[in-house]
Amino acid sequence: MALLQIAEPGMSAAPHQHRLAVGIDLGTTNSLVATVASGLTRVLPDDDGRMLLPSVVRYTDAGIVVGHAAQSAQTEDPCNTIVSVKRFMGRSLADVDASATPYALVDTPGMVSLDTRAGVRSPVEVSAEILRTLRDRAEASLGGDLVGAVITVPAYFDDAQRQATKDAARLAGLNVLRLLNEPTAAAIAYGLDRAAHGTFAIYDLGGGTFDISVLKLSQGMFEVLSTAGDAALGGDDFDHRIADWLRQQLALAAPSAGETRMMLARARSAKEALSSAPVTKIALTLDDGRSVSFDLSREQFELLTGDLVSRSMAPVRRALRDAGVAADEVDGVVMVGGSTRMPQVRAAVRKLFGQEPLTDLDPDQVVAIGAAIQADVLAGNKPAGEESWLLLDVCPLSLGLETMGGLVEKVIPRNSTIPAARAQEFTTYKDGQTAMAIHVVQGERELVSDCRSLARFELRGIPPMVAGAARIRITFQIDADGLLSVSAREQTSGVESHIEVKPSYGLSDAQIADMLIDAYGKADSDMAARMLREAQVEARRLVDATEAALAEDGHALLTNDEFVAIQAAMYALAEALEAGDDSTKLKLLSEALNAATTEFAGLRMNAGIRRALSGTRVSELQS
Amino acid sequence: MTITLSEAAARHVQKSLVKRGQGVGLRLAVKTSGCSGLAYAIEFADALQPEDIQFASHGVTLLVDPKSLPFLDGTELDFVREGLNEGFKFNNPNVKSACGCGESFGV
Numbered sequence: 207m208a209l210l211q212i213a214e215p216g217m218s219a220a221p222h223q224h225r226l227a228v229g230i231d232l233g234t235t236n237s238l239v240a241t242v243a244s245g246l247t248r249v250l251p252d253d254d255g256r257m258l259l260p261s262v263v264r265y266t267d268a269g270i271v272v273g274h275a276a277q278s279a280q281t282e283d284p285c286n287t288i289v290s291v292k293r294f295m296g297r298s299l300a301d302v303d304a305s306a307t308p309y310a311l312v313d314t315p316g317m318v319s320l321d322t323r324a325g326v327r328s329p330v331e332v333s334a335e336i337l338r339t340l341r342d343r344a345e346a347s348l349g350g351d352l353v354g355a356v357i358t359v360p361a362y363f364d365d366a367q368r369q370a371t372k373d374a375a376r377l378a379g380l381n382v383l384r385l386l387n388e389p390t391a392a393a394i395a396y397g398l399d400r401a402a403h404g405t406f407a408i409y410d411l412g413g414g415t416f417d418i419s420v421l422k423l424s425q426g427m428f429e430v431l432s433t434a435g436d437a438a439l440g441g442d443d444f445d446h447r448i449a450d451w452l453r454q455q456l457a458l459a460a461p462s463a464g465e466t467r468m469m470l471a472r473a474r475s476a477k478e479a480l481s482s483a484p485v486t487k488i489a490l491t492l493d494d495g496r497s498v499s500f501d502l503s504r505e506q507f508e509l510l511t512g513d514l515v516s517r518s519m520a521p522v523r524r525a526l527r528d529a530g531v532a533a534d535e536v537d538g539v540v541m542v543g544g545s546t547r548m549p550q551v552r553a554a555v556r557k558l559f560g561q562e563p564l565t566d567l568d569p570d571q572v573v574a575i576g577a578a579i580q581a582d583v584l585a586g587n588k589p590a591g592e593e594s595w596l597l598l599d600v601c602p603l604s605l606g607l608e609t610m611g612g613l614v615e616k617v618i619p620r621n622s623t624i625p626a627a628r629a630q631e632f633t634t635y636k637d638g639q640t641a642m643a644i645h646v647v648q649g650e651r652e653l654v655s656d657c658r659s660l661a662r663f664e665l666r667g668i669p670p671m672v673a674g675a676a677r678i679r680i681t682f683q684i685d686a687d688g689l690l691s692v693s694a695r696e697q698t699s700g701v702e703s704h705i706e707v708k709p710s711y712g713l714s715d716a717q718i719a720d721m722l723i724d725a726y727g728k729a730d731s732d733m734a735a736r737m738l739r740e741a742q743v744e745a746r747r748l749v750d751a752t753e754a755a756l757a758e759d760g761h762a763l764l765t766n767d768e769f770v771a772i773q774a775a776m777y778a779l780a781e782a783l784e785a786g787d788d789s790t791k792l793k794l795l796s797e798a799l800n801a802a803t804t805e806f807a808g809l810r811m812n813a814g815i816r817r818a819l820s821g822t823r824v825s826e827l828q829s
Numbered sequence: 830m831t832i833t834l835s836e837a838a839a840r841h842v843q844k845s846l847v848k849r850g851q852g853v854g855l856r857l858a859v860k861t862s863g864c865s866g867l868a869y870a871i872e873f874a875d876a877l878q879p880e881d882i883q884f885a886s887h888g889v890t891l892l893v894d895p896k897s898l899p900f901l902d903g904t905e906l907d908f909v910r911e912g913l914n915e916g917f918k919f920n921n922p923n924v925k926s927a928c929g930c931g932e933s934f935g936v
Contacts, residue, residue, distance in 0.1 A: 209916025
C-alpha cells in the first residue's frame with residue numbers, strides 16, 4: 207500500500223489522475239499546441255482541423271482576431287494586423303529596425319510597443335492573445351483546466367526575451383512549467399535524450415526565420431554549444447521566387463495587390479506540391495480576365511531557389527565552427543520547420559553532414575511535440591524515478607556575491623544544471639553591524655571589478671552583535687528558465703530580504719566565451735589578487751578588533767608593558783595595511799599581532815565568564 | 830463503529846495541525862476512483878459538516894462522512910517510515926484487494 211500524506215481540504219489527488227499539460231511552440235510565423243494523452247503525443251487542431259495557428263493578431267473595432275482570419279486581413283489592414291510579434295519580444299525601440307515594419311512603434315520603457323486601433327499594445331500583450339487562443343483550443347479539446355504549459359523559445363533568446371515570453375503566458379492565464387529551448391524540444395521529440403551522450407544539429411527552417419543549433423547531450427543534459435541563423439530567411443522567400451518567376455513569364459510589370467496575393471498563394475501551393483511531385487501545374491486568372499497555366503518542374507524550382515538553400519549553409523558551418531565540432535562528428539541532424547520538406551533542402555543538409563537527416567516526425571510539429579513530452583513529465587504524469595532525464599540546461603557562468611575586499615564568493619558554479627538552488631552562510635564583519643549590502647555578480651574572475659554586476663540589495667534589521675556572530679543565509683535560486691532570485695535571511699531574528707534578477711539584456715554566447723577565456727588566462731594573477739585582498743581584509747579585521755578590545759579591557763587586564771607590546775604590533779600591522787600591497791608582509795604581521803594578543807584574549811574570556819557567573823549558584827547552573 | 834489512530838499517527842497529525850495553524854481535525858474519506866475501485870483521502874478539516882461522524886483518538890478529532898464510514902469501520906490509521914518515505918498507512922480490515930501500485934483498493 208502506498209503511503210499517504212495529509213492534503214488541504216478538497217485537494218486530495220485522485221489516484222492515476224492525469225494532469226492536463228500542454229507544450230506550446232510559440233513561433234514567429236505559426237504557433238502550435240500539443241499534449242500527451244494516453245501515452246501518445248498529439249498536436250491539437252482547431253475546430254476546422256487545422257494544426258497551425260498563424261501567429262497573427264488583428265485588432266478590429268469589433269474585438270481581437272487571432273490566426274487565419276487575422277492573416278487574411280493582413281494586406282487590407284496592415285497597421286492593426288500584427289505579424290511576427292516574436293521579433294519584438296523583449297526588444298527596445300533601438301534594437302528593432304522600425305523602417306522594416308508597417309506598425310506605429312512606440313518607445314516605451316523596457317520594451318518597444320505598437321500603437322494599434324485598440325490602443326498601445328506591448329509585444330507581451332500581443333503574444334498573450336496568441337497563447338490565449340491556444341489555451342482555449344487546448345481546454346476545449348481536452349475538457350479541463352490546464353495544470354501548466356511548456357513554452358518553447360529560441361536558444362539565443364536572452365533573459366529579457368525569456369522574461370517577456372513568461373509574462374505573456376501569465377497574461378494568457380497559463381502557468382508556465384518551463385521555458386524550453388526550441389532545438390532541445392526538437393531533440394526530445396526524437397527521443398535523442400534517451401541516448402547516453404552525443405552531439406546533435408537542429409536545422410530549423412521556418413516560414414520567415416532560419417536557425418541552426420548544435421547541442422551536446424551528456425548525462426541526460428542538453429547543452430547548447432552554439433547557435434547561428436538568418437532572421438530573414440524562410441519558406442516565404444521560396445514562395446517569392448516562384449511568384450517572381452510567374453511575373454516574368456506573364457511579363458506583368460506592375461501586378462495589382464490582388465494579383466500579387468494570388469500569385470503568392472499559387473506559388474506556395476506549387477512549392478508544397480513539388481515536395482512530392484516532380485512537376486506541378488500553376489493556373490492563374492488575371493485581373494484582365496486572362497486565364498493562364500504553367501508547368502513548374504522540381505529542377506526549375508531548385509534552380510530558382512538554389513542560392514536560398516546555399517545561404518542557409520553558411521550559418522550551419524559557422525555554428526559547427528563555434529561549437530568546435532566537425533560535420534562528420536554530429537550524431538544526428540533533426541529537421542524542423544515546414545520548409546525542410548523541400549527535397550533540395552534535405553539534399554543540401556544530407557550532403558553537408560554526410561548522413562540522412564531525421565525527418566520522420568512532421569517538421570512543423572516536432573518542437574510542439576517535444577514541449578508536450580516535457581510538459582507531461584513536469585506536470586507529474588510520470589512516476590518518480592523516470593524524471594532524472596529532466597536536467598536539460600546549464601548555467602553558462604558562475605553566480606556569486608561580493609564579499610569584503612571586492613572578492614567574489616561563487617555560490618552557483620558554472621555549468622551547474624538548472625534549476626538549481628544553493629545556500630551559503632555569511633556573517634557580519636563589524637561589531638554591531640545591522641545591515642549588509644548584497645551585490646550579485648556573474649563571472650569566473652576572483653575580483654568583483656572583473657565580473658558582471660547583476661543586482662544589488664540590502665538586508666537591514668540585523669540585530670546588533672559582535673562581528674562574526676550573525677548568521678546570514680544567502681540562497682541563490684535559478685529556475686528552469688534561467689532566471690535568478692537571491693534571498694538573504696538572518697537566522698536568529700528571521701529578517702529577510704530578496705531580489706529577482708532580471709538583467710535588461712543577456713550575454714551573448716560570444717561574450718560568455720570571452721569572459722571564460724579571460725578567466726582562464728588570468729587565473730594566476732587573479733589568485734594573487736585574491737590572496738592580497740584576503741590578507742588585507744583579515745588584517746583590517748584584526749586591527750579593528752584589537753583596538754576595540756584594548757579600549758574596553760586593556761587597562762583593566764594588562765600591565766603597561768603588555769599593553770604597549772600589543773599596541774606596537776597593532777600599529778605595525780596598520781601601517782603595513784596603509785602601505786598596501788605586500789600580502790606576505792601582511793600575513794606575517796597579522797600572525798605577530800595574533801600571537802601578541804593570545805594571552806590578552808584568554809584574560810578577556812576569563813573576565814567575561816567571571817562577570818557572567820558572579821552571584822550565580824552552582825545549582826542554578828546545573829539546571 | 831470505530832476508527833482509531835496509532836500513537837505515531839496522532840503525534841504527526843497534532844504536529845501538522847500546529848504547524849498549519851488552523852483546523853479542527855483530520856478528515857478521512859473514501860472516494861470511488863483509481864484502478865481497483867476505491868481510494869483513501871486524508872485532509873485537514875477546517876469546519877465540521879452537519880452529517881459528519883466524529884471519532885476521537887489520542888486527542889485528535891477524526892471526521893468521516895457517513896458514506897465513507899462503512900468502508901473505514903475498524904480501521905487503524907498508522908504513520909510509518911518505509912525506507913526514505915514517511916506517510917500514513919490504513920490498516921483497514923475491510924480491504925479485500927488492492928491494486929498493484931497501492932493507490933486504490935476494493936472491499
